[in-house]
Amino acid sequence: xxxxxxxxxxxxxxxxxxxxxxxxxxxxxxxxxxxxxxxxxxxxxxxxxxxxxxxxxxxxxxxxxxxxxxxxxxxxxxxxxxxxxxxxxxxxxxxxxx
Amino acid sequence: xxxxxxxxxxxxxxxxxxxxxxxxxxxxxxxxxxxxxxxxxxxxxxxxxxxxxxxxxxxxxxxxxxxxxxxxxxxxxxxxxxxxxxxxxxxxxxxxxxxxxxxxxxxxxxxxxxxxxxxxxxxxxxxxxxxxxxxxxxxxxxxxxxxxxxxxxxxxxxxxxxxxxxxxxxxxxxxxxxxxxxxxxxxxxxxxxxxxxxxxxxxxxxxxxxxxxxxxxxxxxxxxxxxxxxxxxxxxxxxxxxxxxxxxxxxxxxxxxxxxxxxxxxxxxxxxxxxxxxxxxxxxxxxxxxxxxxxxxxxxxxxxxxxxxxxxxxxxxxxxxxxxxxxxxxxxxxxxxxxxxxxxxxxxxxxx
Numbered sequence: 543x544x545x546x547x548x549x550x551x552x553x554x555x556x557x558x559x560x561x562x563x564x565x566x567x568x569x570x571x572x573x574x575x576x577x578x579x580x581x582x583x584x585x586x587x588x589x590x591x592x593x594x595x596x597x598x599x600x601x602x603x604x605x606x607x608x609x610x611x612x613x614x615x616x617x618x619x620x621x622x623x624x625x626x627x628x629x630x631x632x633x634x635x636x637x638x639x640x
Numbered sequence: 641x642x643x644x645x646x647x648x649x650x651x652x653x654x655x656x657x658x659x660x661x662x663x664x665x666x667x668x669x670x671x672x673x674x675x676x677x678x679x680x681x682x683x684x685x686x687x688x689x690x691x692x693x694x695x696x697x698x699x700x701x702x703x704x705x706x707x708x709x710x711x712x713x714x715x716x717x718x719x720x721x722x723x724x725x726x727x728x729x730x731x732x733x734x735x736x737x738x739x740x741x742x743x744x745x746x747x748x749x750x751x752x753x754x755x756x757x758x759x760x761x762x763x764x765x766x767x768x769x770x771x772x773x774x775x776x777x778x779x780x781x782x783x784x785x786x787x788x789x790x791x792x793x794x795x796x797x798x799x800x801x802x803x804x805x806x807x808x809x810x811x812x813x814x815x816x817x818x819x820x821x822x823x824x825x826x827x828x829x830x831x832x833x834x835x836x837x838x839x840x841x842x843x844x845x846x847x848x849x850x851x852x853x854x855x856x857x858x859x860x861x862x863x864x865x866x867x868x869x870x871x872x873x874x875x876x877x878x879x880x881x882x883x884x885x886x887x888x889x890x891x892x893x894x895x896x897x898x899x900x901x902x903x904x905x906x907x908x909x910x911x912x913x914x915x916x917x918x919x920x921x922x923x924x925x926x927x928x929x930x931x932x933x934x935x936x937x938x939x940x941x942x943x944x945x946x947x948x949x950x951x952x953x954x955x956x957x958x959x960x961x962x963x964x965x966x967x968x969x970x971x972x973x974x975x976x977x978x979x980x981x982x983x984x985x986x987x988x989x990x991x992x
Contacts, residue, residue: 557740557911558921560852566740569909570856574743577903585909590921 543571543621544628547603547635548581555596555612556588565596567617602627700808709819712828719786720823726782726790727822734916735863735871737925738853739878740909741781748904752878753779755896755905756861759873759888769865776864777874781857788854789831790822795847796834797827849919853912866916871929879910879922884930 553569555562569585577583588594596612598620606627610620704710713720730736744752760774802820809815820826835841841848861878863870872885877896880887890897913925920928931938 558849558852562852563855566856569740569742572742574745574748574907577906583906587909587911587922589923590912 544625544632545572545576545581547628547631548600548624549603550582550599550601552584552586552599553597554586554588554594556590556592556594558590559593559596561613562596564615564617564620565598565612568598568612568620571617571621600624602631604631699810700812702808703810704807704817709817709821710825711821711823712825713823715823719783722783722786723790723793724822726787727793729862730790730794733862733864734866736914737861737871737874737878737910738850738912738914739779739859739861740911741857741859742907742909744904744907747900748907751895751898751901752904752908755877755893755901756874758893758895759877760870763869763873770867770869773863773865773867773870777861777870779859779861781859784854784856784858787858787860788851791847791850791854792831792835793822793827795845797822797830799827802826846914846917846919850912850914859908866928866935868929868931868934871925875910875926875929878905878908881926884926 551569551572553565555565557566569583572581572583598610598612600608600610602608608623608627610623612620615623708715711720713723756777756779757774760777761771763770763774799820802818802824804816804818806814807817835847841851843849861874863874875881876885876887879885888896895901910922910925912922913920913928915925915928933940
């Protein structure tokens with residue numbers, strides 16, 4: 543996963559719900575130096591009885607915001623969605639660098 | 641020296657024969673004093689010279705070496721040993737906190753463990769085993785799937801319900817042996833029967849509650865006793881929440897505010913706990929950590945409650961008989977007075 547262009551990750555999930563899997567796995571995809579390189583990562587754990595759907599909110603460097611529905615999407619499709627936009631930014635960055 | 645050479649051959653042969661008779665240490669234990677009654681079809685030729693002599697020795701077909709009981713998994717692989725480690729850990733550890741770790745580096749793990757050890761070690765111990773609890777607390781990364789299987793075995797496999805199997809001893813006689821270890825076929829079948837794919841697990845089972853947690857990279861903190869003081873210290877380091885479990889101050893523990901330790905702690909996420917075979921979420925774990933004075937205080941509260949309830953009950957039960965006794969007693973005194981009064985009146989009349 544290309545994480546260079548992500549500036550903000552906000553997740554809310556109830557770990558006792560089986561649907562929280564993709565949100566939790568997304569956090570493990572972030573590199574060890576993510577916070578050092580300026581990414582804001584906020585995680586909020588919901589109590590066990592909560593039925594609120596798990597949510598993942600991502601902001602990119604160009605200002606684009608993504609709200610991903612973790613209930614329906616698996617981790618593969620989430621990574622695919624995020625990478626689709628990241629690749630655009632990567633292309634732009636490569637052209638700008640020359 | 642021809643004589644020596646001549647001597648060597650028979651000696652070597654006898655050695656080989658003896659060796660063939662007693663193939664290993666475990667066989668020695670099962671071998672009877674007279675090894676003549678050995679009869680079976682398996683045959684091991686250990687020395688070419690001894691084949692003709694030891695052809696009478698055969699292992700029974702269903703012989704099981706006592707040091708190597710039959711298992712459903714390959715017994716000596718790392719995974720199997722890890723599974724056994726986890727089952728024994730789950731059976732012996734009353735307090736397990738489950739963390740998700742998101743790409744911690746080795747130095748960050750070292751820093752986190754150092755801070756945890758410091759915090760647990762600094763607990764003032766009025767109880768004698770406080771230091772022991774602190775020294776045996778362990779934060780370890782687990783293999784999630786194997787831990788999952790271990791949880792299933794601990795929950796669904798009851799070793800006491802496994803019946804004996806009949807196998808042959810070395811001599812060929814039939815022996816009843818119970819194979820109920822965690823790698824046994826009995827354990828495997830019990831787990832398979834309990835967790836069928838088409839049937840949902842019963843909600844009451846602890847495994848059904850904890851299984852959604854077992855996703856992704858996990859680490860567990862194990863404490864050898866349910867000690868709320870130690871739990872509170874661990875929570876204040878690993879998952880600080882200001883009012884009840886504040887993070888240690890910069891002056892008190894500068895290592896905690898070290899950037900490496902901080903970045904490690906940010907990536908650790910407490911997702912639940914298993915305390916005395918019950919599953920707790922973050923709030924539940926905090927509640928256990930917030931018990932003042934530990935289990936002893938809870939017991940004292942219970943004893944006090946029961947005592948006071950008993951006291952109330954006895955007074956209530958006593959009350960009825962007491963009031964009855966009081967009324968009867970007062971009635972008796974009244975009657976006595978009346979009698980005495982009457983007599984006195986009569987006496988007065990007589991005297992007058």
